[in-house]
Amino acid sequence: MPPTLADAYRLVHSGSLALAEVERAGIRIDVPYLEKTIENVSSKIKELHEGLRQDDVFKQWKQRFGGKTKLTAHAQLGEVVFGDLGFSPNPSLIANRGCEQGKTNTGKWRTDEGSFDHINLPFVKNWVRWQKWVKTRDTFLKGIYREVVDGYLHPFFHLNTVETYRSSSGSPNFQNFPMRDPELAEVIRKCFIPRKGRRLVEIDFGALEFLVSSCFWKDKAMVSYASDPSKDIHRDIAAKIWLCSKEQVNKNTRYFSKNQFVFPELYGSYYIKQAQALWQSIDEHDLKVKDIPMKEWLSEKGIDRLGNCDPREEPEDGTFEKHIKQVEENFNQKMFPEFGQKKEKWWKDYRKTGEFQLMTGFIVRNRPHSKNDLLNYPIQGPGFHIMLKSLIFSLKQIHKRKMKTLIVGEIHDCSLADVPDEEIQTYLNMTKYIMTKDVPRQWPWVIVPLRVEVEVSNLAEDGGNWYEKHLWDETKGSWGPKT
DNA sequence: CACTGGAGCCAC
DNA sequence: AAACGTGGCTCCAGTG
Numbered sequence: 001m002p003p004t005l006a007d008a009y010r011l012v013h014s015g016s017l018a019l020a021e022v023e024r025a026g027i028r029i030d031v032p033y034l035e036k037t038i039e040n041v042s043s044k045i046k047e048l049h050e051g052l053r054q055d056d057v058f059k060q061w062k063q064r065f066g067g068k069t070k071l072t073a074h075a076q077l078g079e080v081v082f083g084d085l086g087f088s089p090n091p092s093l094i095a096n097r098g099c100e101q102g103k104t105n106t107g108k109w110r111t112d113e114g115s116f117d118h119i120n121l122p123f124v125k126n127w128v129r130w131q132k133w134v135k136t137r138d139t140f141l142k143g144i145y146r147e148v149v150d151g152y153l154h155p156f157f158h159l160n161t162v163e164t165y166r167s168s169s170g171s172p173n174f175q176n177f178p179m180r181d182p183e184l185a186e187v188i189r190k191c192f193i194p195r196k197g198r199r200l201v202e203i204d205f206g207a208l209e210f211l212v213s214s215c216f217w218k219d220k221a222m223v224s225y226a227s228d229p230s231k232d233i234h235r236d237i238a239a240k241i242w243l244c245s246k247e248q249v250n251k252n253t254r255y256f257s258k259n260q261f262v263f264p265e266l267y268g269s270y271y272i273k274q275a276q277a278l279w280q281s282i283d284e285h286d287l288k289v290k291d292i293p294m295k296e297w298l299s300e301k302g303i304d305r306l307g308n309c310d311p312r313e314e315p316e317d318g319t320f321e322k323h324i325k326q327v328e329e330n331f332n333q334k335m336f337p338e339f340g341q342k343k344e345k346w347w348k349d350y351r352k353t354g355e356f357q358l359m360t361g362f363i364v365r366n367r368p369h370s371k372n373d374l375l376n377y378p379i380q381g382p383g384f385h386i387m388l389k390s391l392i393f394s395l396k397q398i399h400k401r402k403m404k405t406l407i408v409g410e411i412h413d414c415s416l417a418d419v420p421d422e423e424i425q426t427y428l429n430m431t432k433y434i435m436t437k438d439v440p441r442q443w444p445w446v447i448v449p450l451r452v453e454v455e456v457s458n459l460a461e462d463g464g465n466w467y468e469k470h471l472w473d474e475t476k477g478s479w480g481p482k483t
Numbered sequence: 484c485a486c487t488g489g490a491g492c493c494a495c
Numbered sequence: 496a497a498a499c500g501t502g503g504c505t506c507c508a509g510t511g
Contacts, residue, residue: 073507074490104490112491135492139504164501166495173503176494184493209495267499274499311498376500380495412495412501487510495501 002445008361011385011392012159018392018407019157019167025406026152028418030193030465034145037187041137048130057123060084072131078109081116081124090118092283094276117284136178140188143172153192157410165362165381166412167388175411189467193460194418195406200457200466201424203431204414205387211448212383213266216359218447219338226448234258240327241278243301244289253289256281261324265331266379268372272309275324279306347374359445360385386439386450387413393434403427416466421459428454428472428479454479 052058052071061080062069070076081087082102089102093114096105104110116124147153155174162168169175178184194200205211207226210233214226225233238249238257249257260277281287287294298304298320307319315322332340350356355365356374359382369377391410394417398405405427409416419427432452440446454472456479458464471482 070507075507106489108490110490132492135505138506139493143504162501166501168502170503173494176492176503178493180494264499268497269499270497272498371497372499380501383495414495485511487508489507489509491505493503 003359003361003443005357005361005363008165008358008363011360011389012165014392015159015388018388018395019159019410021395022391022407022410023154023156025408025418026149026154027408027416028193028195028460029144029148029151029153029191031148031151034141034148034191037191038137038141038145041133041141041187045130045133045137048126048133051126052123052130055123055126057085057121071127072134074111075108077124077127078111081119081121082109085121087119087121090115092118092280094273094280132184136184136187140172140177140184141191144188144191147172155409163364163366164377164384165358165360165364166384167410169410174409186467190465192466194457194464196460198418198420199424199459199464200469201417201419201427202414202455202466202469203417203428203435204453204455205383205435206451206453208383208386208413208450209263209379210266211450212379212386214448215445216378216382217336217339217342219336219342221336222339223448229451234262237262237327237331240330241324242287242289242294243298243303243323248289250288252285252287253294256285256287261327265328266375268375271325271328272311272321274328275306275321276309278324279320343375347371350374358382358385360443382445384412386443386446387415389439389442390431390435391415393438394431397430397434398427401426401430424456425477425479428474429477432474456481 049071057080058071061071061076064080064084065076068076082089089110091101093102093110095101099105100107102110102115109115113128116128144153147155153172155172156170157174158168158170159165167175177188179189192200210222211226214222225231232254234254234257235246235249238244238254239246241257241261242249242253244253256278260281261274264274264277282294289297295304302318303320303323305319307315307321309315309321315325346356350369354368355363356369356378357363358378362381364377387410391407394415395407397403398407403423403426404420405423406418407415408418417427432454435452436450440450454474455469456472457466457469472479473482
């Protein structure tokens with residue numbers, strides 16, 4: 001019997017109790033470090049601000065806006081750079097539908113970071129940098145500081161706000177602290193520390209979205225990719241996109257294949273958007289095959305331009321657009337034909353009933369939904385539910401075994417725990433078993449093996465924090481740093 | 484003064 | 496016909 005709406009209710013009920021416990025536990029914050037860091041970042045901001053004020057561009061800015069001059073106003077920056085200084089909008093940016101190149105929906109100049117990529121003006125580079133640090137301080141650092149009580153932070157975790165039946169977090173949002181920008185990640189994540197005698201332990205589900213996707217579409221080839229650790233979908237697609245052998249795929253080319261083709265394709269993007277994004281990445285990130293610059297490499301294969309990317313036109317031969325169109329057709333018709341066919345039926349069925357049910361029993365019928373919603377919700381919701389059920393089971397075990405471990409946070413496909421050193425082995429063994437054995441056993445729709453990725457911080461006494469953490473793995477039931 | 488939508492940026 | 500999804504938070508600029 002597949003999960004019913006009543007099952008879904010029970011999950012939310014016990015999930016709410018579990019997350020209440022997470023909220024109550026709280027995360028230890030290194031308050032002196034946080035205070036010092038706010039000071040340091042403020043000095044950096046002040047310096048950058050001073051530099052901007054002394055720049056000649058700022059004089060022009062003042063001439064233009066006089067008493068209304070406001071250095072934080074994006075609209076004013078746009079007027080100065082693209083209006084007065086006469087820079088053209090970034091030609092490699094893709095214009096929004098119904099938007100003039102380089103402008104927003106309301107007709108103002110776009111002033112996001114990418115809009116300035118092509119402009120080599122120190123003033124502009126520094127302005128972007130300045131804004132980045134202002135956000136770091138005001139949103140993240142001060143957001144934490146404002147909510148700290150007696151050295152602990154208690155972010156909220158909600159189950160009632162998200163259409164896909166994922167969770168959300170607030171006050172502050174625990175789920176969007178910087179991670180990819182190493183400079184920002186370090187400054188902010190060092191605020192989070194374990195309690196005395198403990199370590200922070202983060203356990204992620206590996207590749208959860210792709211695994212859940214396989215469970216939902218039950219496409220044979222997809223399930224095979226998801227089940228066989230020696231197979232790598234992103235590498236294989238990268239080889240097709242970049243016209244090279246699987247062995248010639250490198251970290252970068254795989255990364256962009258994954259994030260600008262495979263996931264977008266699973267969630268309803270299409271070849272024109274993917275081609276544009278990939279083509280832009282080639283120069284932006286200096287993509288290569290072996291040591292050959294990508295555009296040279298592609299040119300040797302007979303592809304020397306992007307193409308018009310006009311949805312009304314058939315792409316021309318010899319364009320990247322045409323090539324990606326073929327990769328897409330191959331993806332949907334040859335590689336994953338069941339995915340290609342089932343998604344049409346899934347959409348048709350929705351059009352008949354106006355509602356759809358997730359594998360975990362939840363029913364979505366709150367409003368009319370787009371085709372892409374129909375592709376995304378069934379993956380995003382149940383992916384989170386796998387994590388939530390694991391969290392619930394872990395807490396149950398922690399209580400039963402009278403452990404002192406505290407689960408202190410959750411980010412969609414991972415949990416963060418504050419674990420006494422002497423409980424580490426128990427906690428990791430127990431949680432891995434729950435995540436990879438117990439939960440799949442309870443949900444027969446999980447038809448592919450689940451996997452975990454474990455990261456552990458140093459002890460509090462050794463300067464452990466959420467930034468400095470180490471991959472751990474298991475050999476014969478014993479966990480330690482990965483060698 | 485309270486509120487709102489847009490734009491931007493952070494995460495998964 | 497349309498064109499990858501879900502959030503939270505902050506600032507500005509405009510409205511009542």
